[in-house]
Amino acid sequence: MKILVDNTPIECQEGELLIDVLINNGVEIPHFCYQQDLGMDGNCRMCMVEIKGQKRPQIACDTFVCENLEVSTKSEKINEVKRSILELELLNHPVDCPICDQAGECKLQDYYMDYGLYESHLCTPKTKKGKHIDLGSNVMLDQERCVLCMRCVRFTSNITKTGELGVIGRGDKAKIAVAPNHPLNNSYAMNVVELCPVGALTSKDFRFQQRVWFLDSAKSICHGCSRGCNIFIDYNETKYTDEKVYRFRARRNKEINLSFLCDFGRLSYKELNEKFTSSTWHVETFKEYLKIEKKVALASPSLSLQQLQAIKEFCEKNSIALYSLPYVDESFGDDWLKINDRSANFAGVKELLISTCQNDFENSLKDANLIINFDHNLLKSHMPENKQLLHFSTSKCDYGTVYAIANFAHENGTLINCDGIRQEYYATKYRCETPRLVELLEELK
Amino acid sequence: MQTKIVSKNFEIPHANSLEVALKNGRYTSLEKLFTYQPQEVIDIIKTSNLRGKGGGGAPAGAKWQLASDFEGKKYLVVNADESEPGTFKDRQIISKDPHLLIEGIICTCYAIGANSSYIYVRGEYEEFSDILQIAIDEAYAKNILGDEAKYPVEITIHRGAGAYICGEKSALLESLEGNRGHPRLKPKSPEPEFYFGEPTLVNNVETIASVPFIIENGAEAYTAYGTDCSSGTLLFAISGHVEKAGVYEAEFGVGMWDYIQKLGGGVKNGKKLKAVIPGGASTPILPAHLVMEAKLDYENLKSLGSALGTGGMIVLDEDVSMVKALKNLLRFYxxxxxxxxxxxxxxxxxxxxxxDKFINKTATLQDLEVLKSVSKSMNGQTICVFAPAASGVIDGFLKHFESEFLECIV
Structure with a gap:
């Protein structure tokens, strides 16, 4: 089926929402309240389009496509409508962009530049509402910046079903709020910050840390559990400091995490910024170690397929018994995104036929004189007695010799998630101080 | 000039008690009702051309048909959230003849095949809601309602929490479901309302109260009153600067000025008429010269650029400042x-x-432009008709009385 959008034919399916068709085909359609994974609400009135045969402009989020639909999104009349709605949205807005954390990724700013650019007609006092309200779970609310799109309310009532957020008051006094003594408290709470199209909800963790226009984004995969939620790593590097990761944002994937992330995963970016001491890498020294008889290796199940493949080849060549054990945490999982299996690539371990038998590993460990740990957490804080312990690690280890390797922010790789979905992740674009594991193993050949 | 159909028993003392009500012809329509098939009842209502009396004036029969066409559980919800300024007719029915409403509910439930009904009463109507509850209890005791009745109907009263918007039928249902009273998006094709996902008919108190007369006397007896398109009668309410404010039932199509003079007793203290807000605050104002030619029916008032609405007229005399009158209304919105x-x-x-700037006489021409442009932005771009109504009110005042606003400009 085809519809005409601004005189261009667009292919679509009968019964799809017009706004989805427009978004998926890259047609600019301003909107606040519609979000692809929260559905329509129809309250912001920003996605107005002209439809042939209809007397009045219609909202695209409440229009289903049908045969011979002719839509205009750019006509003079419709731009005037958008301008008038935007003027009303901004009417009681404090316009404090210079001190607002959302600046640079704010829909109000973007749309004002696209459709607004009017002179203010406001000559009455603005409505005053609450500022810097701590809702709990790292979420801060500024009621004056809010456009009442209700995305956050719909998220807590329809998605997490915890219902902490609601609207109180009517008319221009309507505001988002939590009930007294019932703060925002669920393990997905920080999604509301990302869902908020304006600066009303900001993250306590990220606010005032960095201007978003100084950030770059890398497409990656969360390594917090085996769900494999798609993320953006937002990072930057200034002249005199190393690259720093500032936050994870959800990257939409309809099959896996929609547009959401758990708070644990979202805050796990901090591990990527950790600094720790490392031994200097000498190929010859390491080769000396390899002369020791009876060696065992343990590989982290969160390493990428490429890394695991290289480790496997290395171990086979040097006759090292290789194992990988999953990270299982019975208290972690829930009925949505979080999964008890905390290894990002355990399915990949199995695909490469690496032994995952705990007993065999423990038996080999008893006999072994040299243990090589490829970033597995088990051996980082645990020292087997009378053994030589070598680590290739992305984080601090309490015992043994440590060779720092690049963490997943600096790696390209492939992971297989709990449902067998194979996904790529990509490195940030800056130079990495620490060497990549695959390159080290290459040198040993 | 009065035509008493719904208000027949209003003058009778204690007509709210079942004993008096039964003596005065209440529940007599039920005998005839049960001789009809439900679909026949709907057809009678369609022929009678009964229109929704809550303000919209949509044909009731068509709405009943939509709900009736669904299989399974259905509900009737009676909208008694009467909060339109200038409108006070439903409370007369509830307090003076509650058994008429109950009788109408039984007829309607029978027609659409519902066994449960809710009456959503405006929060402030505590006193009237109590009277209604007593009447319902009496009806249960006499097995007019409940499982033992000939056609089982349950009635539950729900009192609102004081929001005007809950008079909008979909917001009313949201509120009844326990949510915040927000109107729902309108369907693209005709369909009934839904209460917890079940098809539901929402009608105004007066619409339901008109049903027993039609059942008992037939559709023709009803269409004998009123005009061709607006059949029957309406409980017109009159308030403001008149001698005898009150609710008087009259046929559709009577002259507005006639009505004001004969039933309302004319403008208070013999002053001149300035304007009338014809059907509750949400209808555009009519200046005196249009009032003279206005007739109280849907079509005539529409042709004059206003609407009949709920039929609650607010009369303004020559001393009224239109700027202050508009301020009063806009504060409400x-x-x-x-x-x-x-x-x-x-x-x-x-x-x-x-x-406020006009009131303080600090307004500028730009403020007048703001009024006009914001009124335009509010019209036709929202989920429900609240903002378009407010916009119509502003436009009406500016159209007929712009000079008074210009006088406030510095």
Whole structure:
């Protein structure tokens, strides 16, 4: 089926929402309240389009496509409508962009530049509402910046079903709020910050840390559990400091995490910024170690397929018994995104036929004189007695010799998630101080 | 001039008690009702051309048919959230002849195949809701309602929490479901309302109260009153600067000025008429010269650029400042906007605040432009008709009385 959008034919399916068709085909359609994974609400009135045969402009989020639909999104009349709605949205807005954390990724700013650019007609006092309200779970609310799109309310009532957020008051006094003594408290709470199209909800963790226009984004995969939620790593590097990761944002994937992330995963970016001491890498020294008889290796199940493949080849060549054990945490999982299996690539371990038998590993460990740990957490804080312990690690280890390797922010790789979905992740674009594991193993050949 | 169909028993003392009500012809229509098939009842209502009396004036029969066409559980919800300024007719029915409403509910439930009904009573109507509850209890005791009745019907009263918007039928249902009273998006094709996902008919108190007369006397007896398109009668309410404010039932199509003079007793203290707001605050104002030619029916008032609405007339005499009158109305809209859609939430507050400048005589020409442009932005761009109503009110005042606003400009 085809519809005409601004005189261009667009292919679509009968019964799809017009706004989805427009978004998926890259047609600019301003909107606040519609979000692809929260559905329509129809309250912001920003996605107005002209439809042939209809007397009045219609909202695209409440229009289903049908045969011979002719839509205009750019006509003079419709731009005037958008301008008038935007003027009303901004009417009681404090316009404090210079001190607002959302600046640079704010829909109000973007749309004002696209459709607004009017002179203010406001000559009455603005409505005053609450500022810097701590809702709990790292979420801060500024009621004056809010456009009442209700995305956050719909998220807590329809998605997490915890219902902490609601609207109180009517008319221009309507505001988002939590009930007294019932703060925002669920393990997905920080999604509301990302869902908020304006600066009303900001993250306590990220606010005032960095201007978003100084950030770059890398497409990656969360390594917090085996769900494999798609993320953006937002990072930057200034002249005199190393690259720093500032936050994870959800990257939409309809099959896996929609547009959401758990708070644990979202805050796990901090591990990527950790600094720790490392031994200097000498190929010859390491080769000396390899002369020791009876060696065992343990590989982290969160390493990428490429890394695991290289480790496997290395171990086979040097006759090292290789194992990988999953990270299982019975208290972690829930009925949505979080999964008890905390290894990002355990399915990949199995695909490469690496032994995952705990007993065999423990038996080999008893006999072994040299243990090589490829970033597995088990051996980082645990020292087997009378053994030589070598680590290739992305984080601090309490015992043994440590060779720092690049963490997943600096790696390209492939992971297989709990449902067998194979996904790529990509490195940030800056130079990495620490060497990549695959390159080290290459040198040993 | 009065035609008493719904208000027949209003003057009878204690007509709210079952004993008196039964003596005065209540529940007599039920005998005849049960001789009809439900679909026949709907057809009678269609032939009678009964129109919704809550303000919209949509044909009731068509709405009943939509609900009736669904299989399975159904509900009737009676809208008694009467909060339109200038309108006070439903409370007369509830307090003076509650058994008429109950009788109408039984007829309607029978027609659409519902066994449960809710009466959503305006929160402030505590006293009237109590009277209604007593009447319902009496009806249960006499097995007119409940499982033992000939056609089982349950009635539950739900009192609102004081929001005007809950008179909008979909917001009313949201409120009844326990949610915040926000109007729902309108369906693209005709369909009934839904209460917890079940098809539901929502009708105004007076619409339901008109049903027993039609069942008992036939559709022709009803169409004998009124005009061709607006059949029957309406409980017109009259208030403001008149000698005898009150609710008087009259046929559709009577002259407005006639009505004001004969039933309302004319403009108070012999003053001249300036304007009339014809059907509750949400209808555009009519200046005196249009009042003279206006007839109280849907079509005539529409042709004059206004609407019949709920039929609650507010009469304004020559001393009224139109700027202050508009301010009064806009304060109401500012206060009652539910805050869901942007144009209404921000627009109603903006025009209200702007009007303060006219009151203080500090307004500029730009403020007048703001009134006009915001009124335009509020019209036709929202989920429900609250903002368009406010917009119509502003446009009406500016159309007929712009000179008074210009006088306030510095």
């Amino acid at each position: 500012h206060h009652e906007s539910c805050g869901q859609c942007t144009p209404c939430r921000e627009g109603t507050s903006w025009v209200d605040k702007t009007l």
